[in-house]
Amino acid sequence: MSDLTGAASQLSRRDGGGAAAPPPRERGGSRKPAASQVAAWAFLAPVTIYLLVFYAYPLYRSLDLSLRNYTVRSFVHGHAPFSGLKNYSIDLHDPTFTPALLHTLIFTFASIVFQFAIGLALAVFFVQHFKLSATLRALFLVPWLLPLIVSASTWSWMLNSDSGVVNSVLHHAGIASVNWLTAPKWALVSVIIANIWIGIPFNLVLMYSGLQAISPDIYEAAALDGANGWQRFWRVTFPLLRPVTAVTLLLGLVYTLKVFDIIWIMTRGGPAGASTTFATWSYQLSFGNLLPAFGPGAAAANMLIVMTLIFGFVYFRIQRKQRES
Amino acid sequence: MNLLSSCGASAGVKIKRTGYDTTALLSQTLLSAQQGNSPDVLIVDNPVVSTLADAGVLASNDQDNIDTSAVAPNLLAAGVLNGKTYGIPIGANTLALYYNKTILSAAGVDPSTIKSWADLTAALAKVKAAGKGGITLSAIGTEEGSFQFLPWFWGSGANLTKLDSTQGTAALQLWTTWFKDGYVPNAAIQDTQTTSWAEFATGKYAFAENGTWQLSNADKAGFPYGIIPIPSMAGGVAPAPTGGEFVTIPLQKDTSRYATTEKIVSCLTSSDNAFNTDTTLGYIGATAAIQAKQASNPELPVWITAVGAAKGRTSDNLGTNYPKISQQLWTAVQNALTGAKSASAAMSAAQAAAATATGGK
Numbered sequence: 001m002s003d004l005t006g007a008a009s010q011l012s013r014r015d016g017g018g019a020a021a022p023p024p025r026e027r028g029g030s031r032k033p034a035a036s037q038v039a040a041w042a043f044l045a046p047v048t049i050y051l052l053v054f055y056a057y058p059l060y061r062s063l064d065l066s067l068r069n070y071t072v073r074s075f076v077h078g079h080a081p082f083s084g085l086k087n088y089s090i091d092l093h094d095p096t097f098t099p100a101l102l103h104t105l106i107f108t109f110a111s112i113v114f115q116f117a118i119g120l121a122l123a124v125f126f127v128q129h130f131k132l133s134a135t136l137r138a139l140f141l142v143p144w145l146l147p148l149i150v151s152a153s154t155w156s157w158m159l160n161s162d163s164g165v166v167n168s169v170l171h172h173a174g175i176a177s178v179n180w181l182t183a184p185k186w187a188l189v190s191v192i193i194a195n196i197w198i199g200i201p202f203n204l205v206l207m208y209s210g211l212q213a214i215s216p217d218i219y220e221a222a223a224l225d226g227a228n229g230w231q232r233f234w235r236v237t238f239p240l241l242r243p244v245t246a247v248t249l250l251l252g253l254v255y256t257l258k259v260f261d262i263i264w265i266m267t268r269g270g271p272a273g274a275s276t277t278f279a280t281w282s283y284q285l286s287f288g289n290l291l292p293a294f295g296p297g298a299a300a301a302n303m304l305i306v307m308t309l310i311f312g313f314v315y316f317r318i319q320r321k322q323r324e325s
Numbered sequence: 326m327n328l329l330s331s332c333g334a335s336a337g338v339k340i341k342r343t344g345y346d347t348t349a350l351l352s353q354t355l356l357s358a359q360q361g362n363s364p365d366v367l368i369v370d371n372p373v374v375s376t377l378a379d380a381g382v383l384a385s386n387d388q389d390n391i392d393t394s395a396v397a398p399n400l401l402a403a404g405v406l407n408g409k410t411y412g413i414p415i416g417a418n419t420l421a422l423y424y425n426k427t428i429l430s431a432a433g434v435d436p437s438t439i440k441s442w443a444d445l446t447a448a449l450a451k452v453k454a455a456g457k458g459g460i461t462l463s464a465i466g467t468e469e470g471s472f473q474f475l476p477w478f479w480g481s482g483a484n485l486t487k488l489d490s491t492q493g494t495a496a497l498q499l500w501t502t503w504f505k506d507g508y509v510p511n512a513a514i515q516d517t518q519t520t521s522w523a524e525f526a527t528g529k530y531a532f533a534e535n536g537t538w539q540l541s542n543a544d545k546a547g548f549p550y551g552i553i554p555i556p557s558m559a560g561g562v563a564p565a566p567t568g569g570e571f572v573t574i575p576l577q578k579d580t581s582r583y584a585t586t587e588k589i590v591s592c593l594t595s596s597d598n599a600f601n602t603d604t605t606l607g608y609i610g611a612t613a614a615i616q617a618k619q620a621s622n623p624e625l626p627v628w629i630t631a632v633g634a635a636k637g638r639t640s641d642n643l644g645t646n647y648p649k650i651s652q653q654l655w656t657a658v659q660n661a662l663t664g665a666k667s668a669s670a671a672m673s674a675a676q677a678a679a680a681t682a683t684g685g686k
Binding site: 183290 | 348351358359373376377379381465466649652656659666
């Protein structure tokens with residue numbers, strides 16, 4: 001996790017962001033006085049302590065929970081026996097594993113693709129600065145500002161099979177009502193739709209600021225060269241937006257892989273596991289039952305962390321290749 | 326709240342009350358016990374008492390001189406683990422069928438004739454033909470769903486140790502058929518008992534499977550209502566699960582605190598105080614004495630009978646196996662109602678998973 005935050009701040013620095021760089025460390029035989037070294041470590045100390053306490057220690061505890069065989073008794077009184085990778089094995093052999101993996105991937109990719117596309121489209125739209133554009137843009141931020149429980153409850157209410165607004169509208173349009181939250185094939189779609197709605201403002205804000213950084217002179221030059229609107233977008237705007245796109249997609253990816261509240265409040269990962277992702281599965285194992293299974297729950301959470309790391313690294317690889325080319 | 330302060334005052338202490346959502350209470354308790362920070366008195370839902378006892382979080386009644394001899398045995402059973410009793414029930418509630426008198430008389434159904442599943446299904450068909458909704462219930466994928474399904478499961482004669490018996494499957498088939506025929510609202514798959522009550526309170530449904538705690542809401546519903554016990558498959562009253570909390574005493578490092586705690590617990594569960602608590606919460610008393618006092622209230626005799634026939638979910642020596650079985654039970658219900666599996670396939674899968682989880686019991 002700390003690698004990702006370090007890398008993200010590196011990206012923003014390279015793109016003219018604002019994170020302060022830590023003082024450079026001396027290499028080899030240094031003639032620098034010891035006081036300067038001490039000062040350097042003193043600057044690093046608060047951040048290091050923060051990272052250790054809030055990132056390293058919970059990670060360690062999570063790993064520890066997943067490597068031991070915990071019953072409720074040993075959770076309370078300690079002395080849980082070390083059981084190696086047994087909890088991971090339990091998770092891998094659980095019939096929920098493959099569906100959860102599939103749902104996590106579908107949920108993440110569908111959410112990101114649509115959030116990004118719609119956010120970018122809206123940003124391009126707003127760059128035109130028409131009357132009331134500032135107000136409208138502020139209104140578009142509302143999904144992001146609302147507490148997740150309010151959004152999730154409202155979506156649940158709207159998607160209710162018998163008395164929801166959405167089915168009522170469909171009924172008037174002559175379409176049969178859909179069991180959005182209670183039919184296995186629609187449950188995942190419903191939570192994806194809600195998540196897209198919530199994620200659009202974030203993409204809108206970041207892409208809008210990225211678009212503002214592009215100088216209008218470039219567009220003039222492109223227009224003089226005979227580029228039409230569509231070509232201007234694909235050949236001028238989009239490539240120049242690459243750094244902002246990188247940050248937006250990466251942050252979106254990491255966040256969406258972990259989304260829990262929306263799914264839990266709307267469908268609880270159901271019905272019958274139709275919208276279970278790794279995040280909800282981990283919670284269900286640990287806290288969603290009458291009999292908590294902390295070991296397998298922690299194992300599922302750790303697998304999610306590993307997935308996030310893998311995606312992060314794949315992403316950096318692609319980024320580096322693009323920059324070198 | 327006032328009861329807590331008065332009991333505290335009589336024991337010479339001030340009581341600080343912290344409330345949690347039922348689903349979060351178990352994990353909170355385990356976490357506080359791990360930190361050595363347990364509360365002095367813990368009021369917790371009965372099916373988790375055996376889990377907490379097994380975790381070594383609670384003090385047994387012999388350690389604490391709590392007298393449970395007056396408590397009805399079927400209600401005390403949830404707090405018994407390996408021959409030792411932990412805590413004392415504060416009252417019990419259970420499930421029955423509320424009905425909307427207006428809808429039933431308009432549809433020509435006489436509720437007193439509903440004694441078996443066949444009678445109930447016929448009544449639901451008549452109500453549906455008259456253009457009204459059938460029955461609201463909760464089939465959500467949590468303990469509440471299992472709680473609501475158990476009267477039907479037990480009413481078929483099935484046992485929790487064998488989910489896929491013919492009787493158990495028949496119970497699930499009953500719900501599945503009702504669902505398919507449109508007697509149950511589709512939202513039941515997600516409804517808690519509170520939301521399913523809200524649907525009944527709109528006045529559009531003939532029956533509601535819900536508990537004693539809705540009595541005060543029923544009075545405010547705005548239509549005349551009645552109550553009948555849940556029928557069993559063959560005829561008669563189905564055993565319903567006991568709800569209701571236990572007052573328990575977590576283990577403390579500082580054993581001198583127990584003396585005060587015992588005074589507070591005896592005060593909370595004394596005959597008069599328990600009667601007041603039960604009346605406020607809409608519970609039935611846990612002892613014969615309190616039940617006798619409650620019998621004078623004309624609304625309660627049906628419930629008192631129901632509670633007498635009720636079973637603890639963790640009794641039959643299920644103890645800590647119950648939560649594992651319950652989880653498979655609500656999963657089977659969800660699978661069958663959503664059409665993901667047939668009733669018999671859902672129950673077989675549930676039994677297989679439950680057997681693995683409980684280690685072959």
